[in-house]
Amino acid sequence: MTNPYPRFGAGLWHFATYVDRYASDGYGPARTTLDAIELAGQVGDLSVVDLNYPFTPGVGLSEVKDALAAQNLAAIGITPEIYLRRFSRGAFTNPDPAARKAALDLMHEAAGVVRELGADYVKIWPGQDGWDYPFQVDHHALWKNSTDGVGALAQENPDLRFVIEYKPREPRVKMSFDSVSRTLLGIEKIGLPNVGILLDFGHSLYGGESPADAAQLAIDYGRLFGMDVNDNFRGWDDDLVAGTVHPIELFEFFYTLRKNDWEGVWQLDQFPFREDSVAAARAAIEFLKAVDRGLERLDFEAMQKAQDQHDALTALRLAQQALFSSL
Amino acid sequence: MTNPYPRFGAGLWHFATYVDRYASDGYGPARTTLDAIELAGQVGDLSVVDLNYPFTPGVGLSEVKDALAAQNLAAIGITPEIYLRRFSRGAFTNPDPAARKAALDLMHEAAGVVRELGADYVKIWPGQDGWDYPFQVDHHALWKNSTDGVGALAQENPDLRFVIEYKPREPRVKMSFDSVSRTLLGIEKIGLPNVGILLDFGHSLYGGESPADAAQLAIDYGRLFGMDVNDNFRGWDDDLVAGTVHPIELFEFFYTLRKNDWEGVWQLDQFPFREDSVAAARAAIEFLKAVDRGLERLDFEAMQKAQDQHDALTALRLAQQALFSSL
Amino acid sequence: MTNPYPRFGAGLWHFATYVDRYASDGYGPARTTLDAIELAGQVGDLSVVDLNYPFTPGVGLSEVKDALAAQNLAAIGITPEIYLRRFSRGAFTNPDPAARKAALDLMHEAAGVVRELGADYVKIWPGQDGWDYPFQVDHHALWKNSTDGVGALAQENPDLRFVIEYKPREPRVKMSFDSVSRTLLGIEKIGLPNVGILLDFGHSLYGGESPADAAQLAIDYGRLFGMDVNDNFRGWDDDLVAGTVHPIELFEFFYTLRKNDWEGVWQLDQFPFREDSVAAARAAIEFLKAVDRGLERLDFEAMQKAQDQHDALTALRLAQQALFSSL
């Protein structure tokens, strides 16, 4: 019997603890890569994880492989940490050529780990590429460095997929890859088949996009290589538990994926600063299962007909009834 | 002797009065197209205006020509009002094909007026094209209608330029052409040489863009066909007097234009709801003249050097000194 | 048999048509006060309406009385239009003393209508009291005029209640009575028993408040005299149909009212620009009935226990299950 639900995944950082500029001693005791894998296994519904790289000090690749196997987990992607101190003034766009090279080296290394683990992609999350002040950068040069860097990386690793996770800001006051459209513009300029988007629902939401519209656009360009979900209050990347604040827009997001027969993993990108991370993952997956059941119940034909007339009241009634009765 | 300053222009609506959903009796007595032209003439520094079309009832094209001539003004563009009641559910994307056709007819008519007046462009401002609610529209279809519509129009009028003025929202809760990147994606898809962007500084600012970065991107694609300025508080299209709230970012915007040898008209798009419209235009132009003088004073080489190092403090000191000493 | 649901009401403007600065010809043909009352009657679940004053030209008080009676409606409040052209630079704070006096006169007149109709309150919605630009006003004087004006009005009409509907902005770029806390500060300064707050859910939401927290605070000061609901995208007063975007926070709002035994009318303040207004009201009320049923199902004791521990995951699961199973 096949699993009735989509495959679920999570960024492994979901099971880490965090620091910020205030709780500089961390929201809990530090955890190793292996600790986090064990917690991911406890969730019970996860099939895959996306792992930060480098692993925590002292943890080797073979240990990671064993730990994943022990939890019945596979790696879906590797996220090289091109946002640590070394790269705080940029990875692809650092004014220091040595830092740029170090970032590329780290990403090539991550590519090797992707091959070793049989994962799907190298995640590119250029959180330090951007600017903080007016007049700080030459915008032409900054963007060129951004796309040239990704392009070079993708060209030298044609056997792998590279997914860009765009975000409006944080940690930079403004990030270069800030929106679905900007990222697609860049990808089209690069012109390689192995560069795509990992669409984070929350980044899209707080960037003022409709995540459903963003997903549709990325799909129309054949570039929606991955996605993950969470929630926020539209002003910041709060990385709250999915479905807790904006259930309707989350449902519209998955409706759009289903309608387009998009069949990737439903991943979580949550930061449970003050919550139990296993419980936070389970709460989200419980909601996502309801979303999946809701899509089964939804009358797609009636929805299409309502949308063809831009009939919001009918469309929303259909959506509310399908989703809420599935919880 | 040549004029030491750039050419200045304004949307003719700057000299109208306004209604909104509260002051439904208007912020002042209604003005005709001819009244507005006369007020535009009183500013003293304007060379061109962008005119709404249709003109107010009873005003004919020849009268408009005469009125412009009397004020020593030329038409730079025509803005067909594809956002009135007839088009409140969309112009290019209206679910009613008859409304879509009416919108295209009006734009073709506006194209004729552009030819008659020897203006530069037909302005496309699709403020009613978008959506209000989650689930309201099929995003694929909506975007396709948006780009197909603009494409058809541009193809049938290859002798004219069409400029799209993007904006995040208002009057729709969300507009289709919402950002510089989305608009460029659409324009690239259309693939015609006569479609470009009219970049409104305030739309960019409150959309979370850096207007300077947006201008650079549009220039890099060869699509910056026009621009206008104003100011706001980054949360709405307040259309305040240029330079009153964000002088530094306005200066960076013009710095970017100058650096790229962009030589179009410096237009105003202000809505002085409660101010004297001639005084509001003069206040803005006074500031823009200071911007122009500031650009003369600015050490472009030193600025480039600072930006190459992402040295915000040096770059900002250069910018502040050049601009503020020019007021 | 008693009605199982709370009493429902609506601002009569819900059934008007609207203009804005783009669709200056209006989103539909103009409607009279009597037209709107008839539409309100068609909703079927409304018990009361809040009426703008003056009525549309040519409509007298006795006609309004008859029209209300014919639809089985009562007046809950009167909203004097202190935001029309005459007051576009302020009602209580207009720099012109004659305009200030005219505003007060209109409000006194509205007080008379409240008495005639046996309504509950005069609504004070000072949308034009505030400022647009930095440096525009003397903030001490502006705020003093705001509170002095309301105080004088309330003192001269001690038999009536005056409710202030605060809002962050629109039509002014910034309003004086902008938040629940500012308004309570003002009310405490005024120090009269007959001045309170009408809390608009959407104003609170897009002002960055938690509407539930705002309601609790107003209740703790004994000043929650009324409320109305709608929805938006947290960036503007979109006045969308209640429950369509933020169902959870709407439920938390009503949970807070119920927990405090607050027993007023559940009013609608929606602006269905492009929707059928009767259908939009019915859709909202259908949702509000589900909210009411959800409150019946909700385990208040378990919720309190979860909240005492700040246990968000448990609290949200309780809320989701109670609300969504009630739709």
Place this chain on the structure above:
Amino acid sequence: MTNPYPRFGAGLWHFATYVDRYASDGYGPARTTLDAIELAGQVGDLSVVDLNYPFTPGVGLSEVKDALAAQNLAAIGITPEIYLRRFSRGAFTNPDPAARKAALDLMHEAAGVVRELGADYVKIWPGQDGWDYPFQVDHHALWKNSTDGVGALAQENPDLRFVIEYKPREPRVKMSFDSVSRTLLGIEKIGLPNVGILLDFGHSLYGGESPADAAQLAIDYGRLFGMDVNDNFRGWDDDLVAGTVHPIELFEFFYTLRKNDWEGVWQLDQFPFREDSVAAARAAIEFLKAVDRGLERLDFEAMQKAQDQHDALTALRLAQQALFSSL
């Protein structure tokens, strides 16, 4: 000869290095309290600093005294770190009574340090007091704990001043003391003379307030005990260098202080993540000196006259000319 300028100060954290959830290895090598004091001394224009407490491990009070003396600095305040891990679920409002007690103990300890150093105030910055999710907390209880806690502290230390630094959010998704009005409401409820506000310009700006209006209100209640400045993009507490983005509103803020004869220290609260911290402080002070000179040049009488008429254009011209000619 007296110093022509106001006294300048800074939060000592200005001279620390930072971590965030991405650059978890920090934006630079860790610095001790003593390191930071030495850097503060290098600025050259600082008279006072506000110190975090506890000091970095191994640094004692007498060393701090010596270090301050060596740099010719005095302590203006002490900021107990009631936002570290121990207090991540709240200081005054933590659901765990032991954590609440620990927070109060730390603040009492800080009060002792204030006495020892002859400083002016204990800073209360309750960044972890608030909530993250809808339904998470009982808002009545949360606010009562907030004000009761501050009240108890102030009552037990009547010889000292306690200043609350409000902020909309971060690190909590929503903070209890979120705005000037809410904080004043709480202070009035507490009813003690030794509780006031430390107004952070940037917190006010990104909270949607006019910082000038906020300052005026706090002054009108006799509660403006301190202030600090920085800049941001109105969406987050970016803590950028003062004057770099919003010079006009910064000038209006100081204009309001001067007009009310407020004579406290002009403090900096900047987080130069990627800049040299001494250079960042100097850049800000250079700007603040221009602000001070600008206030000398400004025609206060003409400004008042313009503001009495709500004449934004005249008021802004006066302000621009006074400020910009002073740089």
